[in-house]
Amino acid sequence: MQKMLRKYWAVFTLPTFICFAIAFLVPFVMGLGLSFAKFTTVTDAKFAGFSNYIRAFSGDDTFLPALGRTVLFTIATVVLINLFAFLFALLLTRKMRGTNAFRTIFFMPNLIGGIVLGYIWQLIFNGVLARYNLTLTSDGKYGIYGLIILMCWQMTGYMMVIYIAGLQNVSPDLIEAAEIDGATSWQTLLHVKIPMVMPAITICMFMTLTNSFKLFDQNLALTNGAPGNDSALVALDIYKTFYNRPGYEGVGQAKAVVFAAILAVIAMLQLRATRSKEVEN
Template sequence: MEKAIRRYWPVFVLPTLIAFIIGFVWPFIWGAGLSFCKFTTVKNVQFVGLSNYAMIWSDNTFTHAFWFTAAFTVVSTLLINVLAFAIALLLTRGMHGTNAFRTIFFLPNLIGGIVLGYIWQILLNGLLSSWGKSLLALNATYGFWGLIILMCWQQIGYMMIIYIAGLQNVPVDLVEAARIDGATSSQILFKIKIPMVMPSVTICTFLTLTNSFKLFDQNLSLTAGEPAKQSMMLAYNIYDTFYARSGPQWKGIGQAKAVVFFLFVVVISLLQLHFTRSKEVQA
């Protein structure tokens, strides 16, 4: 079997590798190159150097979207992981009907982001209308918390499944030994369970962090950046720059924003992975 694998591995690897290069690597390289150009189409390109990158920071909508996205990411990442872990703890205590609860909590993750955005827009506007308010009121606060509620409702069930898998791998004899030694429930939680499920924390934090930064379709359907682009997140801001603004220079600026956005997400994700992995208990 090992000889066959060594002989025929290119047959299995090459098709996927070629598809990856065509579908991701080459478009990414080409897009990064276009970020230094002014263009209307990929065949009508004029090199302008770093001017596109310089104009990013003079665009107030981009800087506002950056801080809006950063605040949204911090709040949503904390809420999703804390609530998902709390629910996972409850559903690993041998309660009746835990399988049904797991299915119910997981179901929102199966609904597309565009659909979720429109559903929650109707629900939140119906709730706020009784107070004379609207999701797209004179400030972006309602849109911010609407996006937080939507993201939590969609993601908590998925992260809960990962945390349940981690909690079920905590050795039972270790917990029982701690109880015999007189450890309280809080001590077992913070000294045994949480350190033992740090690999799950790493995975869930990575997923929620990147998903929050890259959020686009829910932002588009729930608030569409209103009012006055105050609830616009980074991914939607890039889309708006590239498609909604006239002039060849804006497409190049949109490409430059996309490159900066990519680099920022990569750096933040690597820092998060390094920090959480350093806390993992080595078996």
């Protein structure tokens, strides 16, 4: 079987590579080229040099504020989601009744689509804020706070399941040895469990960071960037630039390229930082 796989590996990988090329490589290369052009459709693109990038950073007053909001939003959600997910995982890996039911309940929000969640939480938040004669769109900060709460509620259960799998793979012999050596519960957690769960932490950090940084559908449904563009994250700002501002299609594409580059760099740095702390079980 191994000889056959080595001989015909191209046959098995070709369909996947073709799909990857059609769905990602070709659009990415075309998008990179269009970021240097002025266009309304793909067929009428005209080379414009770096003017789109210059307009994105200097002639456009929405991109940099949206990028700043996205960075702050991502930091808050990555910290809160992973903290709550790990705490819930610790609780639900203890011997107690109903752990399977709690795991299912906590995981269920991840099954709901982002658009639906956005509209549901919009009703909830506006119902609460109505008591104070406010709405989510009264101030941009309310929309950002709402997005943080929504994102934490949606993703904590998913990350919790990954942390549970990591904690269950920690060897009981290591924990027993730590207890024999007189380690407290906190010392066991800090010096045994967390180092052994670092692969799960790497995965969860990567998923929460990338999902938070490129959040779009929840932002669109919850506030649509209102008031003005004060609650828009980068993905929504790019969408509005491309589709709602005639003549700015190239600027929107330039923003998308910059956004993809920033996300790729941040993700690689995070992977390198967390993988360097992983230990073999």
